[in-house]
Amino acid sequence: MKDWIIRWISWAAWLLAPMTGWGQTPDTLGIVIDSSEFYEETERFVLRPGDQSLLYYQDSLMVHGRGVPVRPFGDTLFGLYPSRRQPWRLARQERRRIEHYLIDLANRDRFVPDSLGIKADSAGLIILYGDSLITRIGLKESSLLRHSEEEVARWYADRIWGDLQANHADILKGKYWFLLASLIITILLILAINFAFSWVRKRVGKSNNTLAKISKVLTFKHVQLVTPDNAERTILGILGILRWVILLFVAYSLLPVILTKFGLTRDIGNTLMGWIIDPITGFFNSLVAFIPNLITIIIYIMIYRFILRGLVYIFQEIGAGNIRINGFYSEWAIPTLNLLKFLGIIFLLIFTFPLLPGSSGQTFQAISVFLGAVISLGSSSVVANAVGGVVLTYMRPFKKGDRIQAANVTGDVVERNILVTRIRTPKNEVVTVPNAQIVNSHAINYTTASKMGNLILHTSVTIGYDVPWEQVQELLITAANKTKGIITDNEMKQPFVLQTSLDDYYVAYEINAYTDKPTKMPAIYSELHKNIIIEFGKANVEILSPAYRANRDGNDLTIPENLLQLGREERKDSQSTEDKNPPPEDSK
Incomplete structure (x- = not known):
């Protein structure tokens, strides 16, 4: 009675389906099974050849939209029949699971017929392959198809097995054809690569003009960095390395493609493929994730360049003298601009560093800490010299071309x-x-004082007390006036003598003379010393210390004889001039 009521309700639902339009989808006709068989443990199930009513009822249900067709290879194997309380979404998800599993079975290198079987559980019958569930047949399927659960299960299993067997042979044949085509394509590709690189190598060997142009481009300040022969060898070496890289890449790319086609080597192929795909995928994912930060970095750079252009214009005008700021010298313009550029780059790095990919990683942070420690510990003198350079820039103690000490x-x-x-x-x-050494010591700028003729050269001599100081001063001034480079035409800058000390046995005299030629100081000093020797020699005045006089034994003077003779002649001429021109009586 219960079975009759269920069958009557199923017929009523089947008749009302075309009028309501509930769940209608188009479907293809299934294949007609004349005979098939399969094994489950020791029990044999055979579908009667003349019983095609199952296929008829299934096609009728599919035409009227009462089921979800399962067709992994194009034709419908069987259908899934959700109830009104069961969402169709779940039925479609189940269909996708079954189709994927059956396709996976067909792609296996081999499958065992005995592994396909039917077992009973509390809800009806289930079709299994090994321990994996394919589908379930219950009272609902039996009612809609108007056959017992056992007959429906046998029919489902026969159709699954027949479709798997038919498609497995085609798939396996396709794998072998794919393997053969892959090998042929790889061989042709390797031959094409070798031919292309051989052709390029020959062209490089014959293109002397191109090599000469390359070597001309790679010339820096009339220095040829690369000769044509070196350029040829470099290009050929790069081509050889590039050829092997491409060949290895082609061979490596083919290997996982072939291995993934067969079940026994599929895991190895997937691993090899992952070694190629994962780095590339990770790189592109990182690149896409970096795009917002890249836009931010570009905005920071644009702001920095905009500010920098304004600073360059302002400081160039200050350097040219078009803009004047009290207390800011024009020669400070370029150093200040360079300093601001450096500080701007530092701030730009501070803002953009956290936006770089990998900046938050432990490896990147460890490298940053290491570099910071190396710079802080090993560059103390460099930092001191850099600070000293900035200090010298703004102190302006000297400039290029100045004579300094x-x-x-x-x-x-x-x-x-x-x-x-x-x-x-x-x-x-x-x-x-x-x-830093210049800042920590003192610097003497001779050029600054000499621009107005205020640089004073000085040298000292020691003369005994027996020589009148007037005579010593006169001799020193005369020697200075005869020295080239000493200013003598300015009454305000005439040479003068200072008695710098009165020691126990001698007096220290210092001759001071103005000059405006600081770059010739060594030559001026040399000529001044020579003139002092000449003038003192002609005046019969010895330049020596008492320690030297204490060792005298009564010999002649140490003054050269020619200078003594020159002094006698000058004195004789001076006496003759005085005799000829006696002074007036009033002066007496």
Whole structure:
């Protein structure tokens, strides 16, 4: 009675379905099974060849939209029949699961017929492959198809097995054809790559003009960095490396594609494929995730460049003298601009560093800490010299071309940068002096004073007390006036003598003379010393210390004889002039 009521309700629902339009979807006709069989443990089930009513009822239900067709290979194997209380979404999800599983079975290298079986459970019958569930047949399927659960299960199993067997052979044949085609394509691709690189190598060997142009481009300040022969060898070497890289990439790419087609090697192929795909996918994912930060970095750079252009214009005008600021010298313009550029780059790095990919990683942070420790511990002198360079810039103690004395080095400044100052000595030796050393000591600028003729050269001599100081002063001034480079035509800047000390046995005299040629100081000093010797020799005045006189034994004077004779002649001429021109009586 119960079975009759269920069958009557099923017929009524089947008749009302076309009028209500509930769940209608188009479907394809299934294949007609004349005979088939399968095994479940020791029990054999055979579908009667003449019983095609199951296929008829199934197609009728599909045409009227009462079921969800399962068709992994195009044709409908069977249907899933949800109840009114069961959502169709769940039925479609179940259909996708069954189709994926059956396709996976067909793609396996081999499957065992005995693994396909029917078992009973509390809700009806289930079709299994091994321990994996394919589908379930219950009272609902039996009522709609108007056959017993056992007959429906046998029919489902026969159709699944027949479709798997038919498609498995085609899939396996396709795998072998794919393997053969892949090998042929790979061989042709390798031959094409070798032919292309051989052709390129021959073209490189014959293109002498191109190599000459490359070597001409790679010329820096008339220095040829790369000759044509070196350029040819470099290009051929790069081509050889590139050829092997491409060949290895082609071979490596083919290997996982072939291995993934077969079940026994599918895991190995997937692993090899992952080694290629995962880095590329990770790179592109990181690139896409970095796009917002990249836009932010570009905005920061644009703001920095906009501010920098304004600063460049302002400081160029200050350097040219078009803009004047009280207390700000024009020679400060370029150093200040460079300093602001450096500070701007530092601030730009501070803002953009957290936006870089991997900046928050432990490896990146460890490298940053290591570099910071190295810079802080190993660059203390560099930082001191850089600070000294900034201090010298704004102190303005000297500039390029000035004659200075700094850190016991005297010469002309040939270069001054942020770290060191280079000085060329009178011996043409270029001495590099750290800026920190100049700041910590004192620097003498001879050029600054000489521009107005206020540079005073001085040298000292010691003369005994027996020589009148008037005579010594006269001789020293005469020697200074005869020296080239000493200013003599300015009454306000005439040479003068100072008695710097009165010692036990001698008096120290210092001759001071003005000059406006600081770069010729060594030559001026040399000529001044020579003239002092000549003038004192002609005046019969010895330049010596009492220690030297204490060792005298009564010999002749140490003054050269020619200078003594020159002094006698000058005195004789002076006496003759006085005799010829006696002074007036009033003067007596």
